[in-house]
Amino acid sequence: MHQINKITIKDVAREAGCGVATASRVLNNSGPASAQVREKVEKAAHDLGFSFSAIGRALQSNKSMTVGCIVPSLVNPVFAEAVQGVQSVLLGSGYQLLIASSNYEAKADEELIENLLSKGVDGLLATVASPSLSNALKLAKTRNIPISLMFHDPLDGFSTAYVDNFEAAREVARQFAHYQHRKTGFLTLRFSSSDRSRNRYAGFHAECKALGLNDPILIELSEADANMPQKLALVLEGYSDLTAIFASNDFLAIAIQKAMRLLNKRVPHDLSVIGFDGIEIGRLLEVPLATIETDPDKMGQQAAKTLLKKIQGEVGEQQPSLPFKFRTGATIAPPRANSHDDDQVAPRSPSIHLTKRLLNKG
Template structure:
């Protein structure tokens, strides 16, 4: 038996196919009596609208792609939740993807989402895809950058003031009297890694400190890179008295490694850009300094900006930089 069509619904309900279309799409004026007749005919025939065909006609799919660099990082999980809590009640479904900090995978995901005809894409970029992101934006897909910038601007963006956050974090360590400070950088190919490193360098420069290369570890925003940094620092004859970690997962790795090696956490300060969920289990409060972050609020605001863009409210790109504080 052939599937019932819109024409079948129109014939049974005694209205035009245009009227059936207006009822399905909730567009235009249709009398209540006609709505009831169309609904009754659909039920009798077992008619189900073709969602793909409708999305092509309306040029929207009510889906939003979200690409984050690490789905296991609580920071990005909270940001994603903030996005969903705004967009889902508005009728949008989200497709969540993780690039794993891999630019090639990110480009594949961007391509996939564009082929799926998502209405917009939210991306915390892994770097290296600036030109492709701009190409997608110029082709008509709204792009919302979150957490990480790309060179040149020109796209909607919401991010933290990573430079100032790292500067204040490092300055707090310096104000406590520490001068031999280890630094665990994140990925330097993305804006968060570069800006936080620059904030750290400004702070130690103001105190006239030349950073010892042995105390610099370039990590990858992962727990494992934090572990490797701490292991290397603890092998030094002249160990650091404090370690500044430029994201929370690397700080978690540092704490776990110090604990595994039997280092008394009270003898070394760990400063983390972002809260560490397991910190109360392995370190006393006065051995930790953390930057306050508000990823859920960031996700909420990103979704609000994106909604305005989808509703064609304004043409100029919106850029919002959020302030951070210290715990």
């Protein structure tokens, strides 16, 4: 039998005409190298069929060559797209991505981060309920584990890839004002523990006030109620004087449309709705969703690039906020002439008849 000689990094360096240290830097993506040298090393590795073992790298550098990533949900395409952006940056870097989903639970955030730390990850990418209150993130910092946040507004001690939630929400208020809406609401989940929701409400409230609109009504839902159209319909019936609602994410905006149909009402004829995120499915609805459109893929890319710099000992500086834009849809229109958007109608509780009808449907 013929013995097959294992290709080593020395073979790659010899083929590329460079030193072993240079070849190692290129293949590990761990230091500077000219484009010409990088091309030669990568071509030599490819031609020779060289594979730099992740285990070998980890042993050599005393690193696990893994990056932990925690997001609230992988069902919500916004977070899935961000993870895709992260993966596109890490691909070819030698780092493996370990993904965890907390289902929007602060307690799960803590447990999952601690679990990732126990696996010896070299860095963390995170979207959590409240980074400033997270003991697990504080633990990671005391261990000098590089951290890069996604979706969170800037926070002392952390770098983050984000959209300016305050400014984006001001645009929502301007759109409602353009269509002559005065009585509006802000629908959200977990308001007290979500910095994203709080900043969106703050921007929305500030611009409504600046434009002379009524202060927006804050409507907070539980996860269970948000996922049950009958319950959401009952909540909306209690705010029937509102002519427009800003939903803190697109899923809630879509849920409003279904709930309004249960009330035998229509969006935007009876209620205008604007969402936040710009998920693609919003374009495909029978009534396409008006929303604040962001680019979560770029957000994930930016966060991953910052994290890699930190892991390699460079300064991961805070980058400017990523752009957003208002995406025109069919869920916004002027209030109906008989909507009485004149501050005279107080929110009313759902009628007994309506309650029985909706709960019977459940």
